[in-house]
Amino acid sequence: MIKKAAVINDLSGFGKCSLTATIAVLSVMGVQPCPMPTAVLTNQTGYKNHYCIDLTDELCHYKEMWSLNNESFDGIYSGYIADKRQVDIIFDFINTFRKSNTVVLVDPVMGDNGRLYSAYNDDTCKKVCGLARSADIITPNLTELCILTNTDFDELNSHCESDDFLDRIGEVAKDAISHSEQKIVVTGICKGDYLYNGVFSKQDCNFVKAECHGGSFSGTGDIFASIVFASVVNGESLVSSVKKAVSFIEKATADTAKEPYDRNDGINFEKFLYQLHN
Numbered sequence: 463m464i465k466k467a468a469v470i471n472d473l474s475g476f477g478k479c480s481l482t483a484t485i486a487v488l489s490v491m492g493v494q495p496c497p498m499p500t501a502v503l504t505n506q507t508g509y510k511n512h513y514c515i516d517l518t519d520e521l522c523h524y525k526e527m528w529s530l531n532n533e534s535f536d537g538i539y540s541g542y543i544a545d546k547r548q549v550d551i552i553f554d555f556i557n558t559f560r561k562s563n564t565v566v567l568v569d570p571v572m573g574d575n576g577r578l579y580s581a582y583n584d585d586t587c588k589k590v591c592g593l594a595r596s597a598d599i600i601t602p603n604l605t606e607l608c609i610l611t612n613t614d615f616d617e618l619n620s621h622c623e624s625d626d627f628l629d630r631i632g633e634v635a636k637d638a639i640s641h642s643e644q645k646i647v648v649t650g651i652c653k654g655d656y657l658y659n660g661v662f663s664k665q666d667c668n669f670v671k672a673e674c675h676g677g678s679f680s681g682t683g684d685i686f687a688s689i690v691f692a693s694v695v696n697g698e699s700l701v702s703s704v705k706k707a708v709s710f711i712e713k714a715t716a717d718t719a720k721e722p723y724d725r726n727d728g729i730n731f732e733k734f735l736y737q738l739h740n
């Protein structure tokens with residue numbers, strides 16, 4: 463039986479992020495994506511202009527109709543939140559559909575490079591932090607890990623050239639899950655000429671090293687989380703899922719950086735998607 467996943471994210475016309483990335487990645491990896499769109503945007507919010515159609519008031523119908531139709535999911539994945547009121551709705555959705563073997567991944571999308579995304583404020587972040595606590599797996603970048611753990615990003619990142627930078631991040635992540643079964647994947651940690659991804663559970667700590675091509679791009683966090691999510695739903699270990707995601711993003715970013723680009727447009731992921739096919 464093909465696995466099925468509810469994917470809760472926005473649909474952006476440009477930026478190769480959120481649902482555009484997730485639907486493609488899950489499909490090629492043999493997981494059926496069932497989208498619950500939090501918002502429809504002309505393009506992601508990093509561009510100079512954007513218009514957002516907020517779907518908060520429509521989201522309740524998904525739980526209602528999908529329950530009436532007796533739908534069930536092997537995984538639930540949530541990402542970009544367009545309004546803080548959406549968090550309680552997603553919480554309720556997870557509580558309704560979660561079974562003992564459902565993989566719940568919350569990507570606590572809030573910001574990057576030490577700054578919040580334009581649509582996020584402290585109130586929204588507080589709610590997202592609460593939602594993140596309910597997940598089996600979370601995939602914050604370093605900025606988001608700091609928000610989740612009340613850590614000063616600038617202070618932590620000021621050690622980025624030190625030998626103990628990754629250990630410091632490991633301590634922050636391990637502290638956050640010392641009393642839970644949750645797993646954390648900290649994405650896109652910039653150190654020297656490389657990027658690192660930390661994979662943490664109560665018992666284990668692993669870093670997966672990645673080549674860095676051309677700095678940060680729109681949507682890479684969403685593509686990364688989608689590959690990790692689909693792999694885990696398909697029964698792979700978290701570390702091998704992260705390795706698969708790293709290798710994919712390396713290829714697609716290297717290809718993108720060969721020619722002039724706007725980081726807002728995202729990466730050339732379409733031409734490599736076939737390599738994710740099992």
Ligand code: PXL
Nearest residue numbers: 472479480506507508542681
């Ligand atoms: O990739 C994260 C993301 C998702 N959705 C929207 C965004 C962003 C980041 O800027 O603006 C609408």
